[in-house]
Amino acid sequence: MALAHDELILDAAHKWMSETFIKKTREPRGNDLEVYDAIKPLLDSGAIYHCGPVVAGLDTKAYRFVAAGPTTSTREEPYQGDVMRHFKVKAVIGKGGMGAKTLAACQEAPGVYLHAIGGAASLIAQTVTRVLGVYKMEFGVPEAFWVIEVADFPAVVTMDAHGKSLHAQIETSSKAALEQLIAQPY
Numbered sequence: 001m002a003l004a005h006d007e008l009i010l011d012a013a014h015k016w017m018s019e020t021f022i023k024k025t026r027e028p029r030g031n032d033l034e035v036y037d038a039i040k041p042l043l044d045s046g047a048i049y050h051c052g053p054v055v056a057g058l059d060t061k062a063y064r065f066v067a068a069g070p071t072t073s074t075r076e077e078p079y080q081g082d083v084m085r086h087f088k089v090k091a092v093i094g095k096g097g098m099g100a101k102t103l104a105a106c107q108e109a110p111g112v113y114l115h116a117i118g119g120a121a122s123l124i125a126q127t128v129t130r131v132l133g134v135y136k137m138e139f140g141v142p143e144a145f146w147v148i149e150v151a152d153f154p155a156v157v158t159m160d161a162h163g164k165s166l167h168a169q170i171e172t173s174s175k176a177a178l179e180q181l182i183a184q185p186y
Contacts, residue, residue, distance in 0.1 A: 011052075011071075012143040013136065014079035022086045035135045039145055043087035049116075050076060050094030052142030053125070063131035065148065069121030070095040073102075073113070081105030093155050097167030103159055110161035117154055127153045 019026040021036055028036070054067035073080075073094030080092060081101040085108060092102065093114045106112055116124065127150045135145040158166040 011075065012139040013145055014076050014083055016136070016139070017083055017087070018079040022082045035145070038133075038135060040087060042147060043089050045088060045090050047091035047093060047114075048080075048083070048089055049148075050092070051124075053146060054121070055131075055141055055146070058141065063134065063146075065125040065128040065131065065146075067121035068125040068128055070116035070118060070124075072096045073098050077101055081108075084109045084111055093153075097158060097165065103163060103165055103168075106159055106161050107163050112157045112161060113159035114155035115158040115166075120154070124154065127151055 016026075016032075020028055020032055049068075050071045050073045051068050052071050053065050056064045056066050071094060073092065073096050076083075076094075077099045078101075080098060081104060083089060084092065084102070084105040088109065090109060090111045091114060092098070092111065093116050095116055095118045097115065098113055102113060128148050129151050130149040131146060132149060133147040135147070137144045139145075
């Protein structure tokens with residue numbers, strides 16, 4: 001999970017946040033409370049970026065993102081809405097869109113979902129101007145909470161705070177077009 005100084009990335013991280021601090025089905029252990037205290041203000045009015053970065057400089061801690069393409073967001077659907085509400089997240093960035101729970105959270109938070117360009121990992125990595133920190137490295141490099149600063153990050157809003165989802169609109173119109181094609185005789 002990359003916390004892009006207003007942005008984040010994750011898989012294990014969403015589950016950890018949900019189970020430990022939102023649903024409280026898991027007791028905090030180790031440095032969990034310290035990490036929570038550190039990321040809570042970063043996420044407040046911030047953003048989460050669904051990404052599994054490739055990071056250079058791990059041995060020296062002079063971190064540099066080499067690849068930072070978006071990962072598919074739908075696997076975070078069970079957690080994303082609760083995470084947005086609890087941490088007051090204003091934006092989620094990924095690819096592929098999200099479901100009804102996240103769309104509802106976008107309205108409640110309020111917030112937005114932004115679609116980043118898949119297949120542009122090295123281009124997007126160039127928008128990372130600084131790595132400000134990292135938390136929960138025990139989750140692994142792609143799953144850790146990376147606090148990053150970005151400039152000119154290429155993304156477009158596809159789910160908004162008014163309940164509109166470009167993903168749902170395209171799915172509906174695509175389905176209708178497919179049904180028309182199937183109904184046509186050869």
